[in-house]
């Protein structure tokens with residue numbers, strides 16, 4: 001007898017569950033996606049015991065009739081896909097027909113559903129993959145799925161679950177982000193004792209951000225929107241003999257982007273605050289992450305990351321979603337087009353907005369590891385008004401576990417790292433570094449920000465309407481404030497003088513400006529050098545005597561690799577013996593010791609781990625590193641007196657740059673102590 005056997009369905013389902021369901025948040029993800037696919041307008045999620053005890057998702061969507069409800073728990077049973085061709089243009093979030101049978105194989109599930117059209121609805125109870133009861137029930141239109149005792153029959157899985165509060169934080173992150181992608185729908189998330197998210201429908205994403213995160217977060221973000229036609233359709237045309245003459249020719253459609261990005265002053269130590277949605281699906285994608293970091297290059301430090309909420313819309317055939325069992329990764333058919341579009345749209349938005357850094361905000365703007373996009377009341381401890389919430393804390397809740405941080409954008413996956421995730425590899429919220437401690441503690445002990453987001457929503461239509469319009473008014477207010485606080489008027493400021501011969505003080509209608517003279521000049525020079533380099537018009541000066549620079553052997557190797565670009569950037573350097581360089585000419589403004597430092601810096605920042613010629617991207621980066629280094633070493637220093645003419649000149653030149661917000665290394669250039677802040681500090685408002 002042969003050794004190979006076909007696995008029973010129950011085993012196959014548990015294997016599938018291993019890929020799709022690894023913690024409560026991934027159950028919530030599947031159920032939420034089903035509710036959204038069913039066209040629901042109101043979705044309520046209830047969680048008990050961090051989701052281990054109970055997850056209930058109730059929607060008002062299309063519902064199922066009795067036959068469909070039974071079929072839904074069969075493996076590979078789906079209403080969303082009929083043929084293999086459909087796979088090429090998936091417009092729904094689900095399509096694998098796997099989620100419900102997988103969940104039902106590792107938990108006890110009760111499904112209640114009704115289409116609202118039949119005489120009665122259906123209730124089904126199923127546990128560990130076995131059907132226990134099927135009955136008629138009087139139910140309103142929609143579906144409610146309750147999942148209890150998750151992993152009751154798979155103890156190994158259960159062991160991997162973290163503290164209740166950690167699991168709840170994952171669930172909160174998930175619901176929050178789906179709520180952001182669908183501002184027009186009503187989302188609620190409730191834990192046993194209190195409401196965590198309550199978001200009635202609003203018209204725009206800005207209002208939703210206000211509802212969920214409050215005014216402060218919204219104030220730190222700027223809107224972006226762009227569109228580009230797709231040059232060609234994602235899929236090749238079928239050959240003429242297979243074409244249906246009646247079928248209209250496929251239109252390439254367009255690529256649309258909308259969302260929010262952080263001002264340069266807000267910086268994060270990791271990529272956990274970057275959220276990317278493609279056709280409203282929350283995904284992680286290294287290509288787009290790269291595009292985002294590129295957009296912020298030389299605006300924030302290379303070790304920092306921005307906060308970005310990005311919604312990309314494209315025809316479904318442009319993106320393959322069938323590449324990952326949890327559907328969290330996608331593949332674009334026109335990769336570089338999507339990449340460049342995202343990078344350029346963000347970059348253009350940054351140049352246009354030129355947001356001013358607030359003096360007070362900058363004081364507190366150390367890059368942090370904590371994700372900023374978490375509802376302020378995500379942790380029970382933060383909710384002061386709820387003693388019951390505190391009492392119900394599990395014994396093992398430590399501050400780490402309670403970090404109201406969003407551990408990873410998508411449950412069960414690593415936060416964005418440079419390495420791709422090994423299949424099945426997991427990252428857990430408990431794995432915080434000590435650096436999180438400060439943020440975690442601060443967030444925990446801060447009183448919850450006031451605002452409508454913490455009040456349980458009123459079910460009455462009236463209440464909802466007021467709530468939504470509050471959000472609209474607040475969002476509009478934040479937008480006006482944002483629009484006014486930009487750097488466009490830098491050139492028309494009235495300089496008052498210098499502070500300790502290092503910082504320029506100037507006034508304008510919007511308040512008092514403090515400008516760091518060194519980094520301001522650095523930015524001006526940096527952009528000029530790059531521009532001149534672009535048109536190959538670098539100004540160089542011949543040295544009276546060649547300058548000899550000693551290098552270590554490994555630095556000589558690096559030098560050889562970047563020599564050509566150095567030459568193109570204005571250096572005339574030749575080897576002078578085995579470990580010495582002779583500099584005969586240098587970019588204008590760079591002299592003596594500074595010239596030597598620039599060369600050493602550029603060489604030290606480069607590597608020579610390949611003999612291949614520099615690739616385009618490496619070359620661009622090298623070029624901007626050289627420009628940044630020259631700019632830094634030839635810019636006006638601090639502790640340098642400047643006469644009024646020179647100050648005026650510097651402000652005018654700074655106003656002309658594309659990124660007057662920050663120096664090429666990411667430090668702020670100009671801080672605004674706004675008129676409003678000043679009035680507030682003097683208790684006038």
Ligand SMILES: Nc1ncnc2c1ncn2[C@@H]1O[C@H](COP(=O)(O)OP(=O)(O)OP(=O)(O)O)[C@@H](O)[C@H]1O
Pocket residue numbers: 030034035038059061062063064072073077078079080093094095096097098099100101142143
């Ligand atoms: N909340 C719901 N409302 C209406 N129909 C639902 C709901 N949840 C599930 N269904 C139906 O049950 C079917 C099976 O759901 P399931 O989540 O297992 O698979 P899927 O969504 O089709 O694919 P995937 O495994 O990728 O999620 C769905 O295709 C849908 O027809």
Ligand SMILES: [Mg+2]
Pocket residue numbers: 030033034094095099100
């Ligand atoms: Mg599904």
